[in-house]
Amino acid sequence: xxxxxxxxxxxxxAFAALLLVTAAAGALAGCGDTGGLRDAGAxxxxxxxxxxxxxxxxxxxPAYDIGEVEHARVEGVAVPGGDIRGAxxxxxxxxEIAAHPDDYAGTGARYHETSARMADCGADDTEDTGHTxxxxxxxxxxxxxxxxxxxxxxxxxxxxxxxxFRLLPGRLTAVRVYTVEKDxxxxxxxxxxxxxxxxxxxxxxxxxxxxxxxxxxYRLQWTWDADQRAMxxxxxxxxxxDDGAADGDGHTGRPSPSASPSPSPSASSxxxxxx
Numbered sequence: 001x002x003x004x005x006x007x008x009x010x011x012x013x014a015f016a017a018l019l020l021v022t023a024a025a026g027a028l029a030g031c032g033d034t035g036g037l038r039d040a041g042a043x044x045x046x047x048x049x050x051x052x053x054x055x056x057x058x059x060x061x062p063a064y065d066i067g068e069v070e071h072a073r074v075e076g077v078a079v080p081g082g083d084i085r086g087a088x089x090x091x092x093x094x095x096e097i098a099a100h101p102d103d104y105a106g107t108g109a110r111y112h113e114t115s116a117r118m119a120d121c122g123a124d125d126t127e128d129t130g131h132t133x134x135x136x137x138x139x140x141x142x143x144x145x146x147x148x149x150x151x152x153x154x155x156x157x158x159x160x161x162x163x164x165f166r167l168l169p170g171r172l173t174a175v176r177v178y179t180v181e182k183d184x185x186x187x188x189x190x191x192x193x194x195x196x197x198x199x200x201x202x203x204x205x206x207x208x209x210x211x212x213x214x215x216x217x218y219r220l221q222w223t224w225d226a227d228q229r230a231m232x233x234x235x236x237x238x239x240x241x242d243d244g245a246a247d248g249d250g251h252t253g254r255p256s257p258s259a260s261p262s263p264s265p266s267a268s269s270x271x272x273x274x275x
Contacts, residue, residue, distance in 0.1 A: 071230045074178065074185040075099075082183045084161050089148045090121040092178060092185060093165050113168035117142045144168055153203045153231065154179060154224045160188070162200060167192060175207055177222070177231055189222050189231035205231060217241040 074095050080086035097104040097115050104115040121143035144166035150159035161178045175198055177189035191207055196217060199206040209218040221235035 069228050069230045070188060070190045072187045074187055077185045079180050079183050079185050082180055084159060084180050085150060087185055089163050090145050093145050094118055111167045114144050117144050121145050151200050177205060211238060215240055
């Protein structure tokens, strides 16, 4: 009879006791060790968050406008039958250029070369060819508009259009997401930066940008928000780059959404609903 614990008597038969002794002897002899549970050491005690400067008055408004919500109807771009695949990607970019002449019009505008090269964009420059190679993801013949990608990002069963275009003459890329509301094209996400990669992950858009810190990159994620009817910036992290080669080439500072045109390149899957 073993001593009771927590008011419950524990009984072990002679046969069970013999098995226990045999198993213990085998363990001491180094036989039958199948890699069972082992002590991982002491666990750090859980601590609640420590609030700093509790007397500091809370801010009532943001210090900077970083364009958290982007929901803008695009004028002059047809959406035949309400199917966004029928909308012309180059027309969407031209509409943005027309809406923000200070950024695009004239040799003094910061993206004047983008505007000039739009004349090189024909109907085939952004057409889906069904291929996934790098050559198919970049604009041809000087057109700055990249190939569009289509994926249901809002959960309504219809695809949205993820579109990128070069902001020239610099090295920035504009990332845009468009949806359709009442047969009208609506821009629901905008971001401009020196972009390393863009990915469609589930119903989120992930943008990777180089950091000034060697071996690190910024990873920003936008996710659809039904209340705001827009893709919101839901994650903003500085992480070690996968290849350890991130640098500041072409990146002038920490990524920040553009406040002008609606502050962009090919996603990791081909046009069409990607797996």
